[in-house]
Amino acid sequence: MEEFHISQLINPEFYINLQIAGHSIGIYVVLFIVFAETGLFAGFFLPGDSLLFLSGIYSTALMQELFNIDSDFLNVALLSTLVALAGILGNSFGYWFGAKSGNYLYNVKDNFIYKKKYLYESKVFFERHGGRAIIFARFIPVVRTFAPIIAGIVRMDLKRFMFYNVISSFLWATSLIFAGHYLQVWLLESYGVNLKHYIEYIVLFLVLATTLPVVIKLVKSKGKKQAANQTDVDDVN
Template identity: 65%
Template sequence: MNNFDWTQLINPEFYITLSIGGVQIGLYIVLFIVFAETGLFAGFFLPGDSLLFLAGIYSGELMANVIHIPNDFMNVLLLSLSVTAMGILGNMVGYWFGAKSGYYLFKKEDTFWFKKKYLLQSKDFFEKYGGKAIIFARFLPIFRTFAPIIAGIVSMDKKKFMFFNILSSFLWSFILIFAGHYLYGIFLKQGIDLKHHIEYIIIIIVLISTFPVLIKLLKKRPADKE
């Protein structure tokens, strides 16, 4: 923390390896970010997909600071379940927030933390895909933050919302964390330590996760001009 650089805030590895007073708090930071990105509308700028992928790579270190489990699979499983739980809770808070004060957001002026255009884009996305939008949104930056809020605004059936909420959080957490963990092992056997190539991993994941969003925005421009 002595050589802190503000640019580290967009680097998921910074959060995972963060320590205070010699105590590793990476797991708690990861869980909070998952909650904030899915439960707080201000969390759209936080790293999501890349954070979970890297959490899979560092699963052993993250869990070792909380509970010692010699079984490698159990470490990854417990980490994935913990992230799943926070993702579910985050979406529930987002849904509640949308149901209680969602309409106020459409009248709210833009701030550094809030951009109305993201809310409107998420609304269009939700109207197009319905309940499935909750699942799709998990893997898409920005939409991941606003989809549960929109669900609350349009009064989506709570049981239906919880079904897609639980399913999407499970898929998002397990796919990315397990992928990070086992791909790390596969590459390590080939003499390639992915921990030494974190920058490239982050860039690749960001490009993959934001590509559908960019395509959607580019397709929407001609219609906006008309």
């Protein structure tokens, strides 16, 4: 048995290929992670986008843990549906938690798992984009964890929240899982390139692609604040 290392916890391939007593449990782990990342505020560190993309690549193996389906398309479609449902449940739980906890999270001290700044960043993001934030947040790490909680805290209309929740969950799941699966099929059939041999590069690319825009935006926002503060100082002088 391969020795476990804590770094594997941020490697989506580790969860997909996880086994217990010789039995594959990857599909159950994937669904739980999707639920946890969107429903439990401690789940923001879990792999999200890269996990779904890789799930598309491994869709056949994952679905064989539940059903034996000959149709390639049905395998991917069913996997996407299950993931979307897990996302809907996760967001719903996050909304419920936010509605019940109220402002409690704002008073929690920072620790290894929880950082209050994530909550403030998500609140600003949510206030700026309104209901669409639920859709946008699905594709942004960290923010997607706190967006439903913020929606619950500010008492967003439940029907409106669920509308965006369902749309965003299916959009997120289908786009990434179908992209991963059919990109793998196309590259393998056309060029003999197996994406399973380049998992590390794929994960790195997806992490950069999803987090870099957020980092750039935060840096720009900080620069604008500093410029505004400097202007205020100059005016006083």
